[in-house]
Amino acid sequence: MIRTTLLLGAALGLSACAAGGGKAQTAASDPAPAGPGKGKGYDRDPYPSTYHAYPGAPTLVTHVTIFDGEGGRIDNGAVLFRDGKIVALGKDLTAEAGVTVIDxxxxxxxxxxxxIHSHLGDYPSPGVQAHSDGNEATSPVTAEVWAEHSVWPQDPGFGRALVNGGVTTLQILPGSANLFGGRSVVVKNVYARTMQGMKFPQAPYGLKMACGENPKRVYGGKGRAPSTRMGNIAVDRQTWARAQEYKRRWDKYEEKGGEPPSRDMAMDTLRGVLDGEIRVQNHCYRADEMAIVMDMAKEFGYKVTAFHHAIEAYKIADLLKANGTCAAVWADWYGFKMEAYDAVPENLAILEKEGACAMIHSDDENGIQRLNQEVAKARAAGIKGGFAISEEAAWKWLSINPAKALGIDDRTGSLKPGKMADVVLWNGNPYSVYTRPQMVWVDGALLYDANDPRKRPVSDFELGQPGEGDVK
Structure with a gap:
């Protein structure tokens, strides 16, 4: 998503960018020259997670219809979780002493x-210019910026996503004004005083990239490159070539020692991509452009983890599957610009049937509150188009598939024993417009209970204001 309000001040940053001359910026924390042997590398995680789960109680939910998140279903089943983890699920579970039982x-x-695609915190509510912190629209290459350094933990949108949408984990990305927009961050949807208190422990970083209309419009409108799609790819390729050389110098230093290379924060991020530590999350709409980007990734030795928006993903489902690249899409948003024109409502269903990795996403502070309904629409469109997709299979688009694309599927995304107890109890079929979460647990801690006013998240920003705690 690109927020035009930020672009009003973009010209102020252009002169500063030009003054830098494109040279690498040396950080004050550069390592000292090393003697014989290995050189000391830089800290790759200088802002580690300080997240600690809230306390929870052992809980058994019985006589409930279960979607396990990986395509499985249990009718009249039960789930037991304790100490923040799923312990068991099945039909005949019994409660031990001290376990809270919920019918x-x-x-x-x-x-x-x-x-997988949110801007909560860096485009928070209220949506005013003072809060517009998602696009560093001063250069087409800003891989050095990190979305987490803009995240405002008091954004009321976090609580609304939890309570209205059952969202327990989200990736917060920079916007799409730039070809290289910067790093994304994965967070647990919990109240915390700091971004690091929300940060999903050990989740891989992402690199937000963008192709198509946005970068060429933003920078072509300023009389600078890129102003065309071929300009987009040219700047991309030149930047990746620089990143390869940067990686070569640092790899050599860390292996053999000697004089340390100069630090460049943008190149640090791209080196992380080339090393397989950072996942590319690429804003892209058209099928032909997605195919070119996947070829470019092969040229420079990295992988595109997921294309976001991917309006035309249905045209290249086979290529996405062959490249192991996911598509994060909307159910029916289209037509708001030319590259978003050629959409079909069966997009998700076609990707599913072709065996490609597919998921729903929001890119919107309101849409994140009803992603279950977006999946219901996408599934209904698929069924109408002749693609039989079960309710339980469609839930993969909301849970395990985005977890895989974020590199956290070993810890969350399904109700498997040993995984985080990130659980939602819905008061009816979650594909109904009349259904909403009744209870939401994050790491086994009950953070929302529709029947308990004390269990309704309220951000500090809302305290004492009209509508405080009104998250319904």
Whole structure:
């Protein structure tokens, strides 16, 4: 997503960018020259997570319809979680002493929803210029910026996503004004005083990239490159070539020692991509451009983890599958610009049937509150188009598939024993417009209970204001 409000001040940054001359910036924390042997590398995680799960109680939910998040379903089933982890699920579970038992008759239990594309916190509510912190639209290459350094933990949108949408994990990305927009961050949807207190422990970083109309419009409109799609790819390739050389110098230093190379924060991020530590999350709409980007990734030795928006992904489902690249899409947003024109509502269903990795995403502070309904629309369109997709299979688009694309599927995204107890109890079928979360647990801690006013998240920003705690 590109927010035009930020672009009003973009010209102020252009002179500063030009003054830099494109040279690498040397950080004050550069390592000292090393003697014989290995050189000391730089800190690759200088802002580590300080997240600690809230306390929870051992809980058994019984007589409930379960979607396990990986395509499985249990009718009249039960799920037990304790110490923040899923312990067991099945039909005949019994409660031990000290376990809270919840009767789920007529209700549904699922893994928490995972949104792979959000701007909560860096475009928070209220949506005013002072809060517009998602696009560093001063250069087409800003891989040095990190979305987490803009995240405002008091954004009321976090609580609304939890309570109205059952969202327990989300990736916060920079905007799409730039070809290289910067690093993304994965967070647990919990109240915290700092971004690091929300940060998903050990989740890989992402690199937000963009192709197509946005970068060429933003910078072509300023009389500088890129102003065309061929300009987009040219700047991309030149930047990756620089990154390869930067990686070569640092690899040599860390292996053999000697004089340390100069630090360049943008190149640090791209080196992380080339080393397989940082995942490329690429804004792209058209099928032909996605195919070119996948070829470019092969040229420079990296992988595109997921294309976001991917309006035309259905045209290249086979290529996406062959490259192991996911598509994060909307159910029916289209037509708001030319590259978003050629959409079909069966996009998700076609990708699923072709065996490609597919998922829903929001890119919107309101849409994140009803991703379950977006999946319902996409599934209905698929069924109408002749693609039989079960309710439980469609839930993969909300849980395990985005977890895989974020590199956290070994810890969350499904109700498997040993995984985080990120769980939502819905008061009816979650594909109904009349259904909403009744209870939401994150790491086994009950953070929302529709029947308990004390269990409704309120950000510090909302305290004492009209509507405080009104998250319904």
């Amino acid at each position: 789920g008759s007529g209700k549904y239990l699922t893994p928490g929803v995972i949104d």
